[in-house]
Each structure stands twice: as structure tokens, then as C-alpha cells.
Amino acid sequence: MPSITIHDVADYAGVSRATVSRVLNNNPAVDQALRLRVEDAIQALGYQPNRTARRLRAQSSNVIGLIISDIRNPYFLSIIQGVEDVAYAHQMSLILCNSDEDPTKEQMYLRVMEAEHVAGLIMVPSQSSEEQQLSRLKKIGIPVILLDRVADDFEVDAVKVDNERGAADAVRHLIALGYRRIATITGPVHLTTGRERYTGYRSALEANGLAYDEALVKIGNFKTESGYQLTRELLAMAEPPDAIFVSNNMMTLGALRALREQEIRVPQEMALVGFDDMPWSGDLYSPLTVVSQPTYELGQEATNLLLRRLADPGLPFRTVILQTRLIVRESCGAKLRS
Template identity: 40%
Template sequence: MATLADIAREAGVSKATVSLALNGKPGVAPETRRRVLEIAKRLNYQPNAFAKGLALQRTQTIGVIVPDISSPFYAELVRGVEEAASAHGYYLILCTTTGKPSREKMYFRLLGEQRVDGVIVLTPRGDEEPIRQIQAEGFPLVVVDRDIQVTDDVVEVVVDNFHGALAAVQHLIGLGYRRIAFINGIPELQASQDRRRGYQVALQENGIDLRPEWVVEGEFTDAGGYRAMKRLLATDPPPEAVFAASDAMALGAIRAIREQGLRVPQDVAIVGFDDVPLAAQVDPPLTTVRQPIGEMGRTACRLLVQLIQGEPVLQRKVVLHTQLVVRQSCGGGDVEGRNRR
């Protein structure tokens, strides 16, 4: 689908001139207007609702597209966005895709019709074409925790997943564990790939062989972590420690371990990733990699407000750091003295 940028490139004018010509605004020479309209017709240009809203009065609203508001991770993320939005005088319109990428495209259209001033995308996957189109139209957009391939211009806020995972597995190795399994999330996501890479590099740097049967997937859910841990416990020998790529999966894994009559950390050590509020409250408290979840949301919103107000955003990709939070789910001391299975 053609964009303002496509028309501007062919007409040899700026996107602003194209917008003025298409909307019948003054300040465009008749010959230029005629040329722009002809090119738009030939390219079958269809202005989307976001582009139309650019010339209208601001609504002081921000659209937020999120996959699952019931998830502790996304609840904390949205809370961070809301805090920053409120501080800047904006209100949120929240759209939940329930994990269905097809719903994301629908919400882009609906938010455009509502004439929001900008959009924050929290979904980790989906069709990138609407994002490319909106970016090409110059509409304010920020993406969180998602690696966009179709364009380099999208403003992104991500965390350093690789070094977070590396620190988690190195911690287990430092405690003496050698049989270390990995419960990954959704393999095609960049965050999952970076966390798996951190796991692999930690093993390689310490001369530990990677066993394929000890790398399983848990879909970033409690139920997925439970099923994944069941599979790991059925291997021979089973792992003595597990790095789960999310706290939700780690909690599901703990449930599976206890159903087998085993103990955490005496029989199986667990490390998670996220540091959701529940991580510090479970028994035993979960060692995990803390993502600055709230700060991710606040940073995304501050960057979006800059875009809305026409201020330059010099850093298009903001990478936030993680922190290993050591609690009681890994144990410590002499691993050789633990129960062996």
C-alpha cells in the first residue's frame, strides 16, 4: 500500500507538501497539487485514519495495544505507561489483543478513528506492515519489547535480555550446578532468542555441554512452565537446576517439582526472569532477573510525548539494563551435598 513517503518521493516534494495537497490545504502550487493527486490516484493511495488525524486537534489520548492485561508483566508495564501519561496530561485507551496478532491490525484502525495522539505497542509479535505504514505517515509511535524488522525508524524500548540470561546461568554455575536446563518462552520472539543465547554462552564459557533434551518451551505462561518442567523431570538424568525465561514459567515449574514430591531448592534450583511482584512472595522467594518493567513503560511514554510534541528523538532504540536479584530458590553452599536423584 502506497504511503505519503512514496508519493513525495515520486513527486519530488516533501511529505508535508503531499499532505497539504491531498487535504486541499493552501500553500501548494496548482501544478504541484495536480501532480501529487495524479500520483496518489495512480498508486492507489488510501489515507489511513492516523494520517487524517494528523491535521486535527489533539485529543490528549494515547492508544496502548497490549496482548494480555491479566499478565503481571504487562499489568506492570501498562502501569508505567499510565504514570508517565498522567504526568504529561494524557489519558490512555487500552486495547487487548488476547495474544491474537490479527486483532492488532484491527486496533490500529480503531485507534486511528478515535484520533489518538500517538500509539504505544506492547505486543511482542504481529503483522509489521501496519507499523511500517503508520511510521511512514509520520504518526507518533513507540514499540516496546519487540524487534521491528521492516524499518529502522521506529522508536523502540527494549531490555538487555542476553546479559540478563547470561548472569542468571552464571549464578547457577557459580553455586556449583552443572546439569542446568532452560525453559524458553516463544522461540520466534527476539527476547526468547536473546535469553536462549545467554544460556548457551554461559554453558560454553564454563565448559558445560548443551543437552538438547534440557531445552524446552513454556510459552511464557504458568501452565506452559508446568508442562515444560514435567518433561524435564522425565529425562534421565533430570536437571538439578533450571533457568526459566519468565517468572510465570518459573512458578509453573515449581508447582510441577512439588507435585513430584521434590523440593526447591534442595532437589531442583530455579531462576526466573522479570521480577514480577509475586516473585518475592512465593515460597521460597524466587531468584530472578529483574527487568525494569515499570521504567520500560514510563520511558516509552516519555518518548511518545516527545514525538507528539514534535521534539527530536535522537536515540531510536533505547536499551535498558537488567539486574540479578538473588533470593532463596537457588540455595547455595555445597551442591555436592544435595540430594541426588
């Protein structure tokens, strides 16, 4: 119960606490014989330095904060794992928070991170207008890395994916397959992900001489239910689309569900391309053609960026943009038409 402190080790080895500390921190100015004696004592007592005390003294911790916007979304799983793996390799722990897309909760967690004196923070912001909070954190000296949803011009480190190009790839693919009436279900415009994927959709249409039709654009909230509803709306149109590009994984599931419910064959009667791959995307009712994000790498990259900044706070800010990859399965109809 009363855990062993540096004091106990010092007593056991018959030296001062300072010496034990020096041994722990590999300070060369300690005699070999003493060092061994101290190390024996540490072994014998099973001593483990108290991280809290260390942190207090050092005014810095080896804890990374990670704020996710929706932990129920499997998209974040490999991201978390990417972060965790890199953090683990650098002996850092992870505090995980789930803002649940709720700005209040997010704000509260930001304060927790501050009080917790985490070394740095990786976050998927729930809303774009959090700049004041971020600048507040920056003022305290906690480095922040933004993930996934990132305005390019804001002066922080950030990691994201080339959303516009990814979306354009998907839509271009549909066009190449011969679809002409391509709808999109996209995300909220106040999130860069929603905006950029929409832009990609639109630019691909225009680059290929297809008319842009406002009626074919539905704005969802990245949740399954919204994908389901909006797909039904599209199906109810007088002149429904022949293909849908859905800009995230959960809404794609919703779309698929709506289509199946109405017994619309995918891709024969409606082609579908989604955003975000999942390990089971190929096992779905209709194996999904998707724009795949390198999620694990996103997590890794974010953590690397953070470690880099911790090592050298003076570096210029950087936004790392990773590329997506179009994975062609069956929901787009490529196999049918080729």
C-alpha cells in the same frame, strides 16, 4: 444534559466565541479586563472545552494508545502504571487495549487507534511479523513505540531490556553455585524476548566451558501451563537437570507448581531461576531468585520516548535498552551453598 459550550460562555460574558477560545489558549492578544470577564463566565458555568471538537479541529489528540499482549500477566501492571503516570503528568489519557496475543485482535486495535487518531501508540507486539501494519501506521503519521519485544534493526523507537545479558547473568549465577546440568524453558523463537534469553543462556554455558545440550532446552509459550508441562518433561528425563532457568514469570510459576506437585524440594533437589520479578515472588513456595526487569521504568521510558517524538517528529529513531538486575532469593540455593 445539554453540556455547556464555548458559545454559552461567550454569550454569558458578552463576547465572541473567538475571544473565549483565545482566553482558553492563553493567547496574549486579549485585554485583561475581558479576560477576567471570560474567566468568570467559565467559572460560573463550569465550562469544560469539548475534547472531541478540539481534537477534530487540531487534528491531533492527547490520547495515547497502549496495546498490551496479555493483560492477565502481572508483568504489565507496573508497565501500565509507568505509562499512566507519565501520561498523567503530561495531561494525556490512555486508551488501553489487550491484544491477547491474537494478531487478528491486534490488527483490529491498530485500526481503531488509527480511526481514533491517537497522538501516539505504545505497543507490545504479539508477533514479530507485524512490520507491514506498523509501517502503515507510520505512514499515517502516528508515532509508534515498541515495548519489550523488539527487533533492534527495525526503524522505530523502542524500549526493551537487555535480555541476553539478563539471562546470561542468571545462568552464570547458577554455574557459580556449582550446578552443571542447567536446563532452560524459554519462549517462542519468533519473539525477540524468547530468542535473546535463549542466546544468553547458551552463551553463558559456553563462556564457562559447559556443554550445550539440546535436550535441556524446552520451548514454551510464556504461559503458566506451558511452564508446568515442560518442567514435567524435564523431570521425566532419564538424567534430569539440577537447575532450571525459566525465561518468564508465568512459566516460572508453572515450573514451581510442577516441582511442588512431585514434592521436589527447591532448591535442594532442583534449583530455579526465573525471569521477571513480581511483588510476591519472595512469598512463593520457594522464594524465587529472578532476573528483575525495571518494568515501571520501561513504561515511563516508552512514554517519554513517545512524548519526545511527538514534540519533534524529525528525531532519529532510538532504542532504549534498560538493564536487568538479578535478585537472589532462595530458589537458586545460594543461601544453602554459601
